[in-house]
Amino acid sequence: MQKKAIVVKIGGSTLGNRDTTLEDLVELQKQGKSLVVVHGGAKVTSEWLARLSIPTSFVDGLRVTDAETLKVVAAALGGLVNKELVVAIQALGGKAVGLSGCDGNLLWASVKSPEMGYVGEIVAVDPTPLKLLLNAGYMPVVAxxxxxxxxxxxxxxxxNGDTAAGEIAAALAAEKLIFLTDVDGIHDGSERAVQKLNLAGAKDMIASGIAFGGMIPKIEASLRALTTSKVVRIIDGRVAHALRDDITGQARQIVKSGGTTIVSE
Ligand SMILES: Nc1ncnc2c1ncn2[C@@H]1O[C@H](COP(=O)(O)OP(=O)(O)OP(=O)(O)O)[C@@H](O)[C@H]1O
Ligand SMILES: [Mg+2]
Structure with missing residues (x-):
């Protein structure tokens, strides 16, 4: 039987901060973990849109995407960000292959709502290319x-990267989905990270407006992932070795203090 995969979403908000995430990924791969990386890149995409004088806006954490914006999103995420990540992982001694949701029929989508333009809502996932790469010892890096x-x-x-990560985790029945982002978890009304949420609690965070913007797709993706996966973690990617400690710490039964855990019960 194939080993269960761990899906890691790397937030564009922390990418480029010289964090230790890529080192951790390589170390975990060498330990024999099956890792699938899904990345965002909102910051890089916004920079390129600005260079090209294309105005941009977000609704509930999703970028409104007209035909011109779509070209820049595809070039920035599928090109620059994806390739820089693959090259950096390889430079650290890891084995990685970059692909996008277009490759091997991985992510088939439909338009989410006409007002959002070319924003996709995933309708089918074919995880075959990911399984082939994992079986061959590669870490798929998905734009x-x-x-x-x-x-x-x-x-x-x-x-959205979170949406893709949630659907991929669900399709692989992943052991765990981990979001690395630029906050230390889902904050409650008093700005403190909530340690643990169940499905109802997570939905409540959106309904109450406590979770907004970029946190909304993360929570929605968590709900999708938890249809087959056991646990979702939202942790601070800016903390040194946050990813390694989250994965190996849990294996050693260490109680983790940081981040938010979402479970399906
Ligand atoms: N309740 C909440 N708790 C914590 N963060 C929240 C909450 N509600 C909204 N947010 C926002 O969500 C942001 C994280 O999502 P964001 O989309 O900006 O980053 P990312 O998903 O890590 O990166 P990218 O979108 O580039 O992949 C936080 O920086 C914060 O501003
Ligand atoms: Mg985001």
Missing amino acids: PISFGSVEGRVTLLNV
Whole structure:
């Protein structure tokens, strides 16, 4: 039987901060862990949109994506960010292959709502390419660009990295989904990170407005992942070795203090 995968979403908000995440990924791979990386890259994408004088806006954490924005999103995420990550992992001695949701039919999507433009909502996941790479000892590094049919024409679609990570974790029945981001978990009304949430508690965070913007797709993705996965963690990617400690710490039954854990019970 294939080993259960751990899906790691790397937030664009922490990428480039010289954090230790890539070192941790390589170390964990060498220990024999099956890792699937899904990355964001909102910051890099926004920088390129600004250079090209294309105005941009977000609704509930998702980028409104017209035809011109879509081209820049695909180039930034599927190109620059994805390749820089793969090269950096390889430079550290890891084995990685970059791909996007378009490759090998990985993520098939449809338009989420017409007002959002080319923003995709995932309708089907084919995890075959990920399984092939994992079996061959590679770490797939996934850019969350997908594809789908819009008015009878197949086109690229812009999918949020969290959404892609949640769907991939669900399709792989992953052991765990970990979001590395630029906050220390889901904050409650008093700005403290909540240690543990169940499904109802997580939904409440959105309904009450306590979770907003970029936290909304993370919680929604967690709910998707928990249909087959046991646990989701939202942790601070800015903390040195946060990823390694989260994965190996749990194996050693160490009680973790940081971050938010979401479980399905
Ligand atoms: N209740 C909450 N607790 C913590 N953070 C919250 C909450 N509600 C909203 N947020 C916001 O969510 C942000 C994290 O999501 P964001 O989309 O900005 O980063 P990311 O997903 O890690 O990166 P990327 O989108 O580039 O992949 C935090 O910086 C914070 O501003
Ligand atoms: Mg985000």
